[in-house]
Amino acid sequence: MTQAKFVKIGGAWKSVTAEFVKIGGAWKSVTTNAVKIGGSWKDIGLAERRIYVTEQTSERCYRVTNEGAEDWVYYVGGLVDPVAVAVDSAGNSYWACTNNIYKLDNDGNLVWSRSYRPYDVGPPVVLEAWHNSPVKSICVDADGYVYSGDFAGVVQKTSPTGDHVWRKSLGANYAVYALAIDAGTMLYAGTGFAYDAVYRLQIVNGNSARIYTSTSGDISAIAVDDDGTLYVGDGTGHYRKMSTSGFVYWTKAPGGGITQLVIGHDGYGYCSDGSARELIKFARASGTPAWTYDPGGTAYAMGVGVDQGGRVYGAYQIAGNSVENVIRQVDSSGNWVWSWSPYVSAQFYGLAVTPGIKAAGFG
Numbered sequence: 001m002t003q004a005k006f007v008k009i010g011g012a013w014k015s016v017t018a019e020f021v022k023i024g025g026a027w028k029s030v031t032t033n034a035v036k037i038g039g040s041w042k043d044i045g046l047a048e049r050r051i052y053v054t055e056q057t058s059e060r061c062y063r064v065t066n067e068g069a070e071d072w073v074y075y076v077g078g079l080v081d082p083v084a085v086a087v088d089s090a091g092n093s094y095w096a097c098t099n100n101i102y103k104l105d106n107d108g109n110l111v112w113s114r115s116y117r118p119y120d121v122g123p124p125v126v127l128e129a130w131h132n133s134p135v136k137s138i139c140v141d142a143d144g145y146v147y148s149g150d151f152a153g154v155v156q157k158t159s160p161t162g163d164h165v166w167r168k169s170l171g172a173n174y175a176v177y178a179l180a181i182d183a184g185t186m187l188y189a190g191t192g193f194a195y196d197a198v199y200r201l202q203i204v205n206g207n208s209a210r211i212y213t214s215t216s217g218d219i220s221a222i223a224v225d226d227d228g229t230l231y232v233g234d235g236t237g238h239y240r241k242m243s244t245s246g247f248v249y250w251t252k253a254p255g256g257g258i259t260q261l262v263i264g265h266d267g268y269g270y271c272s273d274g275s276a277r278e279l280i281k282f283a284r285a286s287g288t289p290a291w292t293y294d295p296g297g298t299a300y301a302m303g304v305g306v307d308q309g310g311r312v313y314g315a316y317q318i319a320g321n322s323v324e325n326v327i328r329q330v331d332s333s334g335n336w337v338w339s340w341s342p343y344v345s346a347q348f349y350g351l352a353v354t355p356g357i358k359a360a361g362f363g
Helices: none
Strands: 008-009 012-013 020-025 024-031 034-037 040-043 050-055 059-066 070-074 080-085 093-097 098-105 110-117 135-140 145-149 154-158 164-169 174-183 188-193 196-200 208-213 219-224 230-234 239-240 248-252 260-263 268-272 278-282 290-293 302-308 312-317 329-330 337-340 348-353
Touching: 020 329, 034 070, 040 164, 050 080, 050 110, 050 302, 059 080, 059 093, 070 230, 093 329, 110 174, 145 174, 154 174, 196 219, 230 260, 268 312, 278 302, 278 312, 312 348
Parallel strands: 080 135, 080 348, 135 174, 174 219, 219 260, 302 348
Antiparallel strands: 008 012, 020 024, 034 040, 050 059, 050 348, 059 070, 080 093, 093 098, 098 110, 135 145, 145 154, 154 164, 174 188, 188 196, 196 208, 219 230, 230 239, 239 248, 260 268, 268 278, 268 302, 278 290, 302 312, 312 329, 329 337
16 A cells, blocks of 8 residues: 555645554555544554553563553564664664664564664675674664664664665774754764764765764764754753754753653653653753653653654663562643553663654655
8 A cells, every 4th residue: 555645635745654544434454644533634643552662671662552551562582672763754673682673564573674784685795793782772763764872882874775885984992872863964973882983974984073062971962953953961961952063052961861762743852761660841942941741660661752743652660570670651731641551571772753854854
């Protein structure tokens, strides 16, 4: 079925992403972002209904509905330590797992998996250590190209069909903990371990330039807004707004350690603050929190995502069996709505929400 991006409603073109409409008395599967309800056209965004999350204890990839129910789970031998996930507007998801990246379709079926080695077919040439280094970060652009970063400091670009495009080493053991892409020509990488910095890469060839060096810990999270401005989090709990040349506009220091950072469709920034347990919604202009959600307990806030309706999702984890190992939804005002977990030892990490990051061209 051809996927429509827009339909004409009342003389105006509308962005469309709904899965079903009623046609001739029967429900039909479609890809439109508006349906007729009670005589009026209503937007029903996929972003309002699907959350993707990694879980490392049993090494599974989950999709969850926004009502807090399991939609599907991907679990196969060979899938090891999923730590990060990205999603596009069609519901395809992309998972960073130790030395492999996986693409799953909207129904949770494997499209392809690719290892970190020089060639994906045939015998590899002499392998260097970084070829089997754990993948730590992943993002996808509006054309379906996938960008992944590993613990040894390598960024890789993969085509929508899983073919190798380019590979760029930022430096030996410059662990690439975070990646973000704009809707134009640039990819941004945050590194740690051996060297804490932010790099700007050209998506066409991977040529890079270091734009910022951190003095307060590894760069653990990075996001970009519609204007191309960066938001950067580090492992000691700072988050900053900066230009694409590395000029810092403001810095906030709630403590803990920033584990994920996104810019919502509503224009606000959101971050998960590690050992501080917090989810934070903040104003882009000043960094001032609009609200902070702390569920209590001792579980770390490991991931954050937000849908088109402003609902926020947080991934929490703590070692061992604990009812604190959950995905939490809070509303646009920071009030708890529901929590979900498949079992008490499920340790969640990276999280993403459809239809993907607005600044990367989704939604």
